[in-house]
Amino acid sequence: MNILLADHHPVFRRGLRSIMKDHKEFSFKAKVDDGNDLIRSITYHHPDVLILEMDLPNTQGIGTLRGIRSHFPDLKILVVSSHPEEIYAVSAVKAGANGYxxxxxxxxxxxxxxxxxxxxxxxxxxNIKSQLDNKNNKDVLKFKKLSTREIEVLNLLSKGRRNKEIAKALSINEKTVSTYKTRLLKKLKVDNIADLIHQSRLLQIAS
Known part of the structure; x- marks a missing residue:
């Protein structure tokens, strides 16, 4: 697993790379300490995973995350941050992160x-899953069942996009879009696309 580490704290970068070196499944191919180099580095190194600091200089937090997801739909993104998880974790995942x-x-x-x-x-x-569960929020629990790609498909469906348009936007084929729609219907326990779109609004996924 090739990793691009984007963080501006030298101690964190060195510490993570040093401690993780014994785990052979991980290979740190490059580092970035400024947002101005981020897109170029992803394009050049083709990492499997991006470890992204939320407060990387010259980035816009959630906005930058959405941009990366738009440009690199298959890139796995793990957001790391010192911000409280209960405030930023779900927002980061909604914006395209695979984890926080x-x-x-x-x-x-x-x-x-x-x-x-x-x-x-x-x-x-x-810890954050426990806090969310303790809120007894059914909408959050439904959201947690969805993958990042399922959220992207649901988001586009809520905007009235057709299968062909969704396929083009996410660089996948129309058959795959249909598969995701079937999964969404099952996971959100609805019978048709209209109800699916309604669920997306309840979950506040649609922009």
Whole structure:
């Protein structure tokens, strides 16, 4: 798994690379410490995973995350931050991150999060999932069932896009779009596209 590490704290970068060097499944191919170099580095190095600091200089946080997802739809993105998880984690995932983890978390959990998103899962810490569950928020629980790509498809459906337009926007084929729609109907427990769009609005996924 080739990793591009985008973080402007030298101690964090060196520490993460040093501690993770014993895990052969990870290979840190490059580092970025400024947002001005981010897109160019992703294009040049073709990483499997981007570890992205939320406050990377010369970036716009969630806005930058959305831009990266738009340009690189297949890139796995793990957001790392010192911000409170309960405030930013779900927002980061909605914006296109495959996972969110606090910089205060252990190396063991960081490794766990990387492996999870490499498998195509969406990763939130047990702590934040527990907090969300304790809120007894059914909308949040439904949202947590969706993958990043399913959210993207749902977002485009809510804007009235047809299968062909969704396929073009996400660089996938129309058959794959249909598969995602079927999954969404099942996961959100609805019978038709109109109800699916209604659910997207309840979940506040649609822009």
């Amino acid at each position: 983890i606090s910089k205060t978390r252990s190396i063991k959990e960081t490794r766990k999060s990387l492996l999870a998103i490499a498998r195509g899962e969406t990763y939130l810490s047990e």
